Amino acid sequence: MKRRSFIQKTTLTSSALMIGGQLAFGKNTNTDVGHNFNLKYAPHLGMFRHHAGEDPIDQINFMADQGFTAFEDNGMMKRDLALQTKMGETLAKRNMTMGVFVVDKGGNMANTLAAGKKEYIDIFLDGCKKAVEVAKRVNAKWMTVVPGGFERNLPIGIQNANVIEALRRGADILEPHGLVMVLEPLSDSPDLHLRTSEQTYLICKSVNSPSCKILYDIYHMQKNEGHLIHNMDLTWDEIAYIQIGDNPGRNEPTTGEINYQNVFKWIYDKGFEGILGMEHGNSKPDKSGEQAVIDAYRKVDAFL
Template sequence: MKRRDFVKNTALSSGVISLGGAFSYASSDHNQGKAPNSFNLNYAPHLGMFKQHAGEDPIDQINFMADQGFNAFEDNGLMNRDISLQNKIGETLAKRGMTMGVFVVDKGGNMANTLAAGKKEHVDIFLDGCKKAVEVAKRVDAKWMTVVPGGFERNFPIGVQDGNVIEALKRGAEIFEPHGLVMVLEPLSDSPDLYLQNSDQTYMICKGVDSPSCKILFDIYHMQKTEGNIIHNMGLTWDEIAYIQVGDNPGRNEPTTGEINYKNVFKFIHNQGFNGVLGMEHGNSQSGKDGETAVIEAYKKVDQFL
C-alpha cells in the first residue's frame, strides 16, 4: 500500500511517533510505569519490528512497544539469548506491565528430529528442550512455548505417525504441567514435508494428548494459506486454541496489506472472550521509520471493531 504521505501526516497529528512519546521511553522515571493499553486485544510485537525508532538495544525496543500501547511481547529466539538478557527482558516486562508471549522450544529446527518417527533420540532431544524451556519461562514469566513436531516420517502410515506424535507430546506435557506452562502446537504452511499443517489435525492431536499443557497456536497467516475459512475453522477448534499469531497474506506483513479481513477476524476473537496474546509474527511492508509507523497505524485501524 502507498501510505507514506498518510503515515507522515498521521504521525504528526496523533503524536504516535513524537519526541514526547516514542522517544521518552529512555527516561528512567517513565520506565517505572505501565503505559496504557491502546488496543482492545493483546497484540505482541517482536524484536526488530521497531528498531528504527527504538535502536538496537532489546530493552529499549520493548519500552518503545509499551509506549505505543502494546501490552504484550513475543520472542521466538528467546531460548538462544544470554541468560542475563533473558533476565533483563523479564524485569522490563514486569516493570511495564507487559505479558510475555511465546518463545520456541529448541528441538533443532522445524523440520528436524521429527516426533512422527517415534525414534527415542528424537524424543529425547524434544524432552530436553522442554526441560530447558521451563527454566527460560521462569526468567520472563512466560506461559506459552511454541512446538513444531517436525516433518513427516513417510515410511509410516499416518495413523502410526499420529500415535508417535501424541505419545511424545504427552511426555512433554508431563514436564510442563507442574509449572502451569502450555506448549502450543503450530501448524505451518512452509513445506509440504511438515507433519503438522492444518487446524483440524492439530485439534485431533491436542485431544489425543488430553492435557491443559498442550494446545493450539493458530497462526492466521499460515492457516489462510493452507485452509482459508479462518473464522469458521477457528470456531471449530476454539476450545483447544490458546495462542494466536497474525500476518497478512500474501507477503506476511502487517494487517491491511493483504487479503485477510482482520477487522472481522479480530471482532470474532474478541467476541469469543479471548484475553490471551496475539503475536505479531510478520514483517513490515515498508522500510524505515515510516514502515514502523505504518505497522502501528494498521493495528489501530483493524482494532476498531467495536
C-alpha cells in the same frame, strides 16, 4: 485556589509526569503514544528498531509506549541468560505479558516426533526441560512446538500416534509448572507433519493435557485451509494462542487479503484474553514502515 488555576496546575503536573515517564523508559520518538488496544497484540524484536535502536530493552520500552501490552520472542531460548532476566524484568515493569518462545528441538523440520525414534524424542524432552527454566526468567506461560516433518515410510496413523505419545511426555514436564506448549501447524513446506487446525485439534484432544494446546497462526491457516472464522470456531476450545500475518506477503494487517478487523472482532467477541503475536514482517522499510505497522493495528483494532 480558583478552579481555573487548579485545572491549569494539574494539567501541567500531569504532562510533566507523562513526559518524565517516557524519557525514563526509553527512546520514544513518536509523540502520539499510549493507544489503548482492545486485544493483546505482541510485537517482536526488530519490528521497531529504527525508532527504538538495537538494544532489546529499548525496543520493549518503545512497544509499551505505543500501547502494546504483550511481547513475543521466538529466539528467547538462545539468548544470554542475563539478557533473558533483564527482558523479563522490563516486561514486568511495563506490565507487558510475555508471549511465546520456541522450544529448541533443532528446527521445524528436524528430529521429527512422527518417527517415534528415541533420540528425537530425547532432544525434544531436553528442550522442554530447558524451556521451563527460560520461562521462569521471563515469566512466560506459552512456548511453541513444531513436531517436525513427515516420516514417509510410516502410515499417517502411526505417525500421529508417535507425535501424541511424545507430546504427552512433554506435557508431563510442563504441566507441574503451569506451562503450555502450543502446537503450530505451518504452511512453509508440504513435508511438515502438522499442517491443519483439524489435525492439530485431534492431536491436542488425544494428548488430553492443559499443557498441550493449539497455536492458530492466521497467516499459515489462510494459506493451508482458509475459512478462518469457521475453522477457529470448530477448534476454539483447544486454541490458546494466536499469531498474525496478512497474505500474501506475511506483513502487517491491511497489506493483504484477510479482513483482520472482522477477524479481530470475532476473536474479541469470543472473550479471548490471550495474546495475538505479530509474527510478520514490515511491508515498508525504515521508520515509515514501522509507523505503518502501528497505524495498521490501530485501524484494524477499531472494531467496537
